[in-house]
Amino acid sequence: MPPREIRAERVCVEFRGDLMASVLTRDIIKNFGEVPAVNGISLTVPDGEFMVLLGPSGCGKTTFLRIICGLEKQTSGDLLIGGDVVNDIPPRARGVAMMFQSYGLYPHYTVRKNIAFPLRTQRVPNGEVEKKVEWASQLLGIGHLLDRRPRQLSGGERQRVALARALVREPTALLLDEPLSNLDAKLRASARLEIKQFQQRVGVTTIYVTHDQVEAMGMGDRIAVIDHGRVCQVGTPTEIYDDPADRFVATFVGTPPMNLVALNGGFLGFRPENFLPKDMIDDGAFTEFSFRVDRSEYLGSERIVYGAIEGFDPNQVVTAKLPPAHVAEESIRPGEWHPFAVRNSALRHFDKDGKRASRH
């Protein structure tokens, strides 16, 4: 496609940018041969939102992201970016930027040339390129690294360069594919904060793929939980955590996961931190359980207690997460039965298919 048409496309995006959802998908399906990778995802990402796609490995979240940026073509379904259907538009004309898991920096280019590359491909004039590279590198605090090669940078610096390269042409949407998985644990925490602050400052629509629920809960304005190529639930972190739409969401989010015990052909669910010794609950309606403690782990800020509850499957492990300071040793002594309880407001019911039955 000649460059003239690409420019026309961009003008169109900018004009309608604040009126429409930045990224909208309608029933996207992608099959690799016989294997379905994405199984009908419809998702709306409003302008400026930080949307996290959360799911286990192989759930199709990365494939979905690659469909948005055009590296894969969907088998069926519509994709709209900035209000335009882009099903048949090549990646370079979609106006989205993507940051890859291993960053995908060009090893033979300096940082400066890396950041400038997306502008060069758009044939931006030289002076403009310099200004933009300057802007992006200041934004990420990598001005002093511009003449180095990627291999001379640390993991965190590489990540910033990749981010600068993604942002330099001011994309309609920024796609991030597990960007923190190559950093060590400590760096990951600070990078999480940085990306989030940075996104708020720039206000770019962001779609962030991860399998790490801490990243998802901590960064997302909204989270889409994905399993087997389908969206299980879309909601704010609070909604996802407090009101999971099905058993998968309930057990995938939260450590330890939500307790689920079979009840009347369906399932009863409650979070480990809501499962407390009865004497710690002093107000409101609650449901009492007799809890046989098998084992307890002291983790400093919390104590995880494993056991089973009377009247339910004895092999179904139930966990309780207790604040160590407020729990007397004798109320969780292993091998004994203890009175535990859950506030009724914290109980969740699921039907036999695992779908949420009713609120409270």
Next chain:
Amino acid sequence: MASIAEPIAKPASRFRFILDRRDVLGAVFVAPAILYVLLLVGVPLLLSIYYSVSAYTIYNPSWHFVGLANFAQIVENPDFLRTLSNTFIFTFGSQFLGLVLGKFGALLLLRPFPGRKIVRALIILPWAVPIALATVAWQWMFDSLYSVINWSMIALGVIDRSDAPNWLGNPHLAMLCVIVVNAWRFFPFAIVIFLAGITAVPQDVIDAATVDGAGFWRRNYQIIVPMILPIVTIGLIFGIVFTFTDLSIVFLMTMGGPVGATSVLGFEGFQVGILSGDVSHGAAISLFMLPVLFVVVIFMLRFIKRREI
């Protein structure tokens, strides 16, 4: 009670465990290769260096030392200078053509298509077929009377029978022919090199370039080729060294003709030193390759080092 790991009772001889020592065992394993190189490459090389500064011919096998006189004589010979330039044209022409064919061959073979495995196996053939056999086949194709190429072009009406080219008879066309045949022989090797290189480029980098807006050509020539350049250069060094010293295709197809138009250093050295018996001049001609290749290889290795990523 018999113990399984009983210590050796009698005092061991000093050499009993000699082969358990890494340094000794290593030397033993490497020795055949080193002996081979010393005896079959080193000795002949020294011998030829001596021949080149002597007045040795098979008619007068004297070891009389003449200094650099042989070199001075061949450099003044216009035929030799033409041979030298032929060698460069032959080498770089066929390497260039081979690399271009190799690059596109590799790109084609990277895409999945039905029968790819068979094509991959077939494409190695030019490299595997004995060179004499292959050259004879090409000779028929370029034959002045029975040329398949000419026959096809005449049949298709591209040319008229009267102006069908005499491939091996025309000096320029003959050079083109030996270049084409050598490139044909070299390009499977180039494909293998390119395939290895391109496969080693991380998919993330290629995807990043795609999303960053690079189309097919930009992706290839600004990202992939620069990244695989060190590997390709190593392949090219091999190609250049082998082609520069090669005489088989010229010997089998044109015998250096017509009128020396395709004569290359290796062929000329063989002609003068072995066939004509002027051993000292033959040696001097052959040894002329050494400094030339040395400079080329040093230059290319420095280039790789600078491009190291």
